[in-house]
Structure formats: structure tokens, C-alpha cells
């Protein structure tokens with residue numbers, strides 16, 4: 001039932017300008033829990049520069065994601081939109097969003113993973129993991145490099161080695177800037193983020209010109225070529241699509257991979273079962289034969305491990321939306337322009353959906369119904385359900401395939417992994433690796 005209540009949800013707005021950002025960042029999930037106890041599962045606040053309604057209500061969260069057309073568009077912070085570009089998919093809605101999304105699906109969707117992307121993931125994953133024997137490695141750093149390498153080779157394979165290092169440095173500035181406060185003064189991350197974007201754009205423009213000028217006989221086979229030859233997008237759109245793809249598949253894939261290594265280390269029984277699944281694949285194949293789509297589809301336990309990792313680590317805390325007009329949700333009035341934080345973290349620890357929620361238990365996902373459950377929002381939902389879902393899972397799965405069939409490892413020990421606002425190991429996560 002929807003009935004008009006008194007207006008805004010309960011809650012506190014904190015200090016002028018800063019609002020409650022400080023408490024939110026410091027207390028993290030506990031701030032959310034405290035406010036919920038005081039004010040209910042839908043409360044108002046002022047965080048990250050905007051008046052915001054926080055929703056921890058699973059039904060309402062789902063409703064918001066499914067009803068973008070009612071005026072609930074993405075509401076990511078200004079710094080992110082500025083630095084990711086005007087034609088970034090999170091900056092558009094309605095027919096423009098449909099148009100960009102269709103183009104995106106045609107290059108990163110599941111059928112592309114099957115035919116075109118998986119062979120390249122396999123090739124570069126093997127290369128990346130080839131020389132870890134008898135080394136102490138920082139898993140966080142290696143997973144960061146891995147996620148970027150895999151994303152970048154899909155986009156520009158031919159020019160890879162000549163531009164990789166320079167491009168990554170600039171792209172990392174862009175990423176940091178997109179998550180910073182929008183203060184445009186020399187020395188700030190935001191300012192550096194813009195410089196990073198400028199340089200990224202410069203490099204991409206050069207590549208696009210080169211591709212356009214190439215004779216048809218020169219064949220490239222990568223996403224940039226697909227985007228340029230397809231002709232549906234102009235150069236600005238091609239550039240922002242490339243940035244979108246690299247950005248969205250970067251921290252998500254790298255954090256998930258690091259946490260998988262952590263959880264498998266702590267849960268030897270899961271590691272044994274996972275190894276067995278991958279050795280079974282190796283036994284079916286010749287030495288050095290790449291992992292293909294049928295192999296990927298057979299990795300049932302691996303998929304369960306990846307989903308359990310996304311859940312338990314909460315790689316993504318929530319999604320941001322913005323009301324384009326006054327809108328009534330659950331009887332509350334959400335004023336035009338307010339942000340809505342669709343906070344999904346707590347769903348991950350719901351003891352009814354996930355009994356013993358703090359336990360790493362990949363077996364729970366072997367019941368397929370859990371993944372398609374209405375409240376499983378690990379990859380979002382509705383019209384913005386992650387288009388890179390299979391690509392992301394396939395990347396982490398291929399990483400695991402080569403990692404667990406080639407190596408065993410032990411922790412150096414004692415290193416902290418923080419879970420909020422981002423999952424991160426402040427001093428790295430070091431392990432000693434040995435060939436099996």
C-alpha cells in the first residue's frame with residue numbers, strides 16, 4: 001500500500017555542506033546500522049555532497065532499480081561523471097542509455113565472451129601468472145595488474161606493448177580522481193584525475209585515427225576496431241565507451257580476485273574442491289590447450305566461489321540514484337534532485353537468504369535459485385544489470401584456473417584487509433607462492 005505520509009523520511013542531516021559524510025566514512029556499515037535502528041530502513045541523511053535518502057529495504061531497493069523510467073536515474077557523484085565523460089553510460093538515461101547499452105552488449109555480452117574474449121583472457125592470464133614460482137607476491141598488486149591487463153588487451157591488442165605502461169599510469173590517475181572530492185585546484189586528486197583523463201583521451205584519439213587511416217587489408221581484431229568499424233558511435237562516444245569498459249571491469253575484478261585468494265586460503269576444503277574441478281578440466285585437455293566456453297560453463301563450483309566472495313566481501317556496497325522529479329516511495333516524499341543510496345550491503349548478510357551469513361560457504365550457491373533470487377543484487381538489477389557479468393566471472397574463473405592448478409601458497413601473515421568504503425589491503429596482501 002502506498003499512502004502519503006508526512007513527507008521526508010526521518011533522519012539527520014549533520015553539518016552544513018559536509019553533512020554526515022565524515023561519520024559515514026568513519027563508521028561505515030555501523031553508521032548505516034545505527035541510523036536504521038533509530039529511524040527505520042529508509043532514512044534521510046546528507047552524504048558525499050548531497051541530501052540523500054538511504055534505502056536498506058530490499059523490496060524498495062529492487063523497485064528503484066527496476067523503475068528508472070519513473071525518474072530514478074543514476075546519481076553518481078559529480079567528480080565521477082566529470083572524469084568519466086559526458087557520454088559515459090552512467091551519465092545518460094532513457095533512449096540514449098538504450099543506445100549506448102546496445103552497443104556495449106555487442107562487444108562485452110556473453111556471446112562475445114564465448115567466441116572472442118575468452119581466448120584472449122586465457123592467453124594473457126597464462127602470461128601474467130607464468131613466473132610466480134618461488135616468489136613473494138602482493139596479491140593486491142598482481143590482481144590490479146591482472147584486471148587492467150585483461151581489460152586493456154581486449155580493447156587494443158595490437159598496440160599493447162608500446163603504450164601499456166604509460167596508459168595505465170594515466171588511467172590510474174583518472175580512477176583516483178573519479179572517487180575524490182570535486183575540488184579543481186592543482187595538487188588535488190580531482191585535478192590530477194582530469195589530467196589523467198586528458199592524456200587517456202589523447203592516446204585513444206591517436207589510436208582511433210590510426211585505425212581509421214589503416215588500409216582495409218590491415219586487420220585488427222579487438223574492441224576498439226569493432227567500435228571504430230561499426231560506425232554507429234562518434235569518436236567521443238567511442239572514447240567514453242572504452243573508458244567505461246576499462247573502469248567498470250577494473251576494481252571489481254581485481255578486488256574479487258584478491259578476496260578469492262584470501263577466502264580460499266582460509267577455507268582449505270573449498271580450495272580442495274575447487275582444485276579438483278580445475279584438474280578435471282585439465283585432464284580432459286592437452287597440455288597448454290586453452291580454456292574454452294564449455295570448460296567455463298562446467299565450472300559450477302568455481303562460479304559458486306566467485307559469487308560467495310562477492311557476497312561475503314561486499315565488493316559493492318550499494319548503487320546511487322537521483323530523483324528527476326518529486327516522487328513518492330513507500331509513502332515517503334523524495335524531493336526532486338535528492339540522491340537515493342540503494343544500499344545493498346546488508347542484504348548480503350541476511351540470515352534468511354544466507355544462513356550463517358558470516359561463513360564462507362560457496363556450496364550454498366550450488367542451488368541455482370539463489371543466483372536468480374529477487375534480492376540477489378550483486379550485479380545490480382533492472383535495465384542496468386551489469387552487462388559485464390559473464391565477462392567478470394569468466395575473468396576471475398580463468399585466473400583461478402591457472403592459479404590453483406599451477407601453484408600452492410602461504411600467507412606471509414598479519415596483513416589487514418579493510419572492508420569499507422572499499423575492500424582494500426592498505427599495506428598489500430603478501431603470499432609466498434610455490435609450484436605445485
Ligand code: HEM
Pocket residue numbers: 074089090101104108244245246248249250252253256310315316319320377378379380381383384385386387388389391392393
Ligand atoms: C565481479 C565483477 C563485477 C561486478 C561485481 C559488477 C557489478 C556491477 C553492478 C552492481 C552494476 C550496476 C550499477 C548501477 O546500477 O548503478 C554494474 C554495472 C555495470 N558494469 Fe559491472 N560488475 C562487474 C564486472 C564488470 C565488467 C568486467 C565490466 C566490463 C568490462 C562491467 C561493466 C559494467 C557497466 C558498463 C555497467 C553499467 C551498465 C549500465 O549503466 O547500463 N562490469 N556492474
